[in-house]
Amino acid sequence: MLQQHGHESKHVADLSMMETPDRDIWIWAKQSKSIIISKDEDFVILHGADEHPVPLIWVRVGNTRRKELLEWFERLLPLIEEKLAAGELLVELT
Numbered sequence: 812m813l814q815q816h817g818h819e820s821k822h823v824a825d826l827s828m829m830e831t832p833d834r835d836i837w838i839w840a841k842q843s844k845s846i847i848i849s850k851d852e853d854f855v856i857l858h859g860a861d862e863h864p865v866p867l868i869w870v871r872v873g874n875t876r877r878k879e880l881l882e883w884f885e886r887l888l889p890l891i892e893e894k895l896a897a898g899e900l901l902v903e904l905t
Contacts, residue, residue, distance in 0.1 A: 812881050816888060821845075833857065840865045846895070855901070864900055871905045 813820035823829055833853045840847050846866040858864040894902045
């Protein structure tokens with residue numbers, strides 16, 4: 812979905828990092844200058860502890876089907892892009 816809107820994106824599964832600890836994913840994201848999108852609060856903790864954190868999009872929605880989640884996220888994408896462009900490093904989606 813992100814690629815359809817002109818954004819490069821990779822899932823941790825695409826990177827063979829499904830079993831990788833969150834801290835190592837965080838380090839990878841910093842090194843690759845990536846943005847993390849996650850429902851995992853552990854990334855919020857890493858974000859708060861990092862002097863120069865990577866941008867984080869924290870998805871705070873309950874359990875939902877993948878299709879519905881992607882549709883919800885896609886509707887919010889213009890707002891997310893606006894916040895990131897304004898320099899926000901933590902975008903919380905509820």
